[in-house]
Amino acid sequence: MTLTYPLDMDTISSSSPPSGLHQLDDDLQQLKLALQQLDFALQQLDFALHQQLDLALQQLDLDLQQLELAGLQQLELASIRSPSACGPLYKAPDPALAQSSTTPSNMPGIRSAFLLASAFLAWRADGSPVHIRGDERFNTLQQSTHAAYGAVATDIKTCSDIGGDIMKQGGNAADAMIASCLCVGTIASYHLGIGGGGFMLVRSPNGTYDMIDFRESAPAALNETMYVADISTSLYGGLASGVPGELRGFEALHKKYGQLPWKDIFAPAVKPGREGFIIQDTLASIMHSSGYEFLYEQPTWAIDFAPNGTLLGLNDTMTRKRYADTLETIGKYGADAFYNGPMANVTAKAIQDAGGIMTAADLANYTAVHRDPLHITYRDYDLYSTSAPSSGGIALFARKILEGYNMSGIDNINVTTQRLVEAMKFAYGQRTELGDPNFVYNVSSFETEILQESTAAGLRAMISNTHTLNSTAYDPFSYEILWDHGTSHMVTADNSGLVVSLTTTVNLYFGSQVMVPETGVVMNDEMNDFFSPGSSNAFGYVPTEANFIRPGKRPLSSISPTIAQFKNGTFYVALGAAGGSRIITSNIQNLWHVLDQGMSASKALAEPRLHDQISPNATTFEYSYDNATVAYLASAGHNVTWVAPGQSIAQAVRYTNGMFEAAADPRRLDSGALGTLHMDIFEAYMIAMGNGNAIKSRCTVNDRSIEFLTMKSQNWTVQQFGSAQSIK
Template sequence: MYIPQLILQLLPTLSLLQPTSKPTPKKGAASCEVQLCADIGASFLQKGGSAADAMVGMVACVGTIANYHSGFGGGGFALVRSPDGTFESIDFRGAAPGALNGTIFEDDPTKSTMVGGLAVLVPGELRGLEAIHKKHGKLPWKDLFQPAIKLASDGFEINRDLFVAMNLTRPESRGPTNFKGESLLYANEKLVPGQEPGYNESFLITDSELSKVFAPNGTLLSVGSLTTRPTYARALQAVADHGPDAFYNGKIAEDIVASVRKNGGVLSLDDMANYQAHVRPALSMRYRNHTVYAPQAPSSGSLVLSTLNTMNGYEPFGREADPSDVNIHRLVESMKFAYGERTLLGDIGYTNASTLQRAFLLPSTAQHVRSLINDHTTHEGDYYDPEGWEVLDDKGTSALVVGDEDGLAVSVTTTVNLYWGSRIMTPEYGVILNDGVDDFSVKGRRNAFGYIPSPANYIVPFKRPLSSMSPLIIDDPSGKFMFASSCAGGSRIISAQIQMVLNAVDRGMSALQALTAPRLHDQVYPAVTAIEQDMPALGFKGFSMETRDYLSSLGHNVTYVPTGLSVACAVKFSPESGWEAAGDPRKFDTGSAVSSI
């Protein structure tokens, strides 16, 4: 199993990035899903850049290599802690095109929200990076894209995580699945061997554009193979030279719109030109004697805080939890109430989410939830979600965090949604476009578990769909930066982030310890309490059989699952230990780097 580096080793490929002056190097730490990209982020701290500069460089790198998760064609959320201790959340979630509405899918159930042009939201990632850098960046914008440009032009190796993702696109592999074992990549396709053309071929092989990157010789590339993205390098270069406007206007926008419309979508040049990131105050709550911050809806940050609000009334978890600690049961129950609350949320500009978020965090709400939790039993799903509305099982993401010695910290989660999004890569600029429309609820379409779509998340022109993404930052009791985490894993992001806070605050764990601790998940529907199992070959310790039996005795439908359903990253600072960073050992190639000067 890959063990993340904790000390920065500057990359020789970055030697060309000489700043015009020689600012003082900064101490700090960076973590993300690709070690090479974490090194790039820390290298910008070494050059005197801020955490904002490091984040822009990392996001550009991750979108180039881990392109199945994120890139310019996606969107997400950022949580930013300024050096003065103020916070803001940045919503750069993709937005529905102006000509898109739910009736398109209601009237024709064969139309896909997952594949093709109708699945594509207006991409938001670059407007998010622009907002972060404009306020907090110190290095020139152009410099931050040079490592990614070099990787896209000269080539990068197919790492183990990318190789696994590529091979999950083979229909016979079924790809990533939901809790019922149903394929997410091929949910709308007939899987009948011998009857469907190309059944045994990945879309990375059959698609004329994607195949140039992933199967140039007609078969999927293997681990260690070198590949390039020359068209995406052109997009990176244009954005480096001319800023995000080069993406949202002009030739790149024309390439994107033409590709979407060729594949049946309705995206327009006006949709691209008018897209803006929304900057809002962050949500916060006092947990124990720390303060936890999260972004507003349509992220699920309020649900992480809501669960912590409930857990605040119980005794803290100990460093080594008893296998039959009642707090484990209470945690599962608190999560389930939060996932029930999630069915009420939607885009803050189109729903009453702002009022709901405030209500979730009231002490009286937590007291009421605790009054509903029975220490001796669990309940049926309608106890937590009385309306029976769907709890969306949304898809994978890229998670990135950076902090610097000035107290600036940035936690980002960004995504193209399903692996390789809508499966559209634009021909001229190599932008892999999202399938974020699938995160909306469609009236009349029950989800994979048979539950009713949530009206708060119906498709409306320009609206942004609800997301599980929940980047977090924690300040210590004195109000100084202590911990930041971000997580990938669809609906399991929420439960993972809750446990990251418990590990960091209640258990006092280091960044790596917080990531390595086993996780559990229960989102009400389906009625499954998933707990991570031992993986001896990877040196991973899961939940004990005693914990399984204890939860089962209370009525939980406990199922052991392999590691990797959620993947996080974290950085931590303490006056005693200094900077720590860690990547999640659940994946092969996650990484971290510390700029220790």
């Protein structure tokens, strides 16, 4: 275990004498950081020694239990050889009762049919990649893979690969989710990481559903008026950070559903941080945007983002060695290593040094919460999503309104789109009543009420095919609608029937812009997702009390991961999105395309999207949206606006015809789904053969073809051919 962190001490000691006070100040900051790291290393050593002692005692206890069990088994054997009047002293459990969950008949059960192809670029005949930018041709680019054993969809291809590797090692969808998410948090630290939190929806192999709430919570010393004087303190600095929940969420998922050892799941995510990863388009673009100068100006950030004094850029190799060491430690000692001991102490200190009030006790007291998910019937499907303080109920409510219409055809697409927008707006109008159920009275009953058919029918009757309504019709109290940010969504599924749909975030890019110097953890700015009393936004909307700040409370979120299954219990599709307040409308539209229009997941995610959340008064359309439809909505009174693609980024996994389809959003160039690759301009066919013969794969690109000849062995192998990768 590495207990010290990289710092260029040679540069400090051998540099020429400072030419001014500015250089002296920089040197003092570097020295202070070095001393902090040394102190942290000593604390870590002390913590590690205590943990090793605890582990040794646990192992001793386990050994004693095994010895006791061996003795009982010997007694049982003796009783079989020489039966006594009392019968055997130890009876083995009934195998029928001890048998683990079997593969449901409605899921594939052939592990050897695991077929994956991943690389979401087109190839020229010379093997060089052809990038297609999302704002130019994203609607023609579909990113998907198909596999029989399992599927992983994330917004970073490397991390989808890691999830697939975990499954090949015997892990399941829960293990793959944790490993993939840790990887994304390492590479895409601008929008998630263990300094953040979120929600996940889990479908168990037996078809039951579970919600895990690992949303950040307000520190104990926080109060509702703390941000009234200066709202920016809820965005940047120590006061902006809530108590992070991601690791407790992973812990809860692993304890209930995981299969591989905890440390084995963490190990793959350590590698990219320690050995380095290539900076892709999205990260490079954000790093070089205005407002992120702290990445190279502040020494704590510069260690990773500007190690040689100059901000890294596209295609440069970046390392996050402190973060890798942190993950390695947590992998060895569990989530408690983050929430207690040295890591908790340095996290609290970093927050307090940045003007915050979070304490080590806040971290120690944090728990993930298992909640009951929400459920509706929609046509031939059962739909499940997450309950408050997430917004799954809002996404489901819009679906109940739309259920009264024929949404499948395109013959009357203008009217269908008008109904879609109106349903979204009525659903958003209910969102202001939601909040943390531990603090908001009767919120669960409210969610149940809005999901009733009678409620949907009442609002459906108010929808006109030809005109929109005044905003007060959707939101009669003119409450402020939350405009939140950020996030990343991932989906994993395996052939046992286990499915995990997870959304996590640090909120704004790079969260609160506070990084813990010793651990490299980027802290969230989720306190901005609360409302403050006595203030209204620029549109005259007043904040809703349901989302006022309270100590320990979790802020309202747009996150709404959703899973649909057939009425017979067969899993069909799981999806979710990133994009703040646009998450809900993204999920509504993607479900519309899959459930009503019969699209594949990849085609659904490539369709252009619209968004309307009542406030601000604008209906936004991505550039490639049909002009006639946009004109129709403008004539109906909507304030239409064109936007570039990328306002939301979605991921999905669909199960059909015995195969998983993993789909990644083509709006993000470095997205990836693991699980035959299909694009309008590129088709790759990978055929699995079980007889050990050679496999010939032909890739057709613009009428030019490339042939790959590979060998199929009995063991899993990975072969590289230029930019393409196939896992056989």
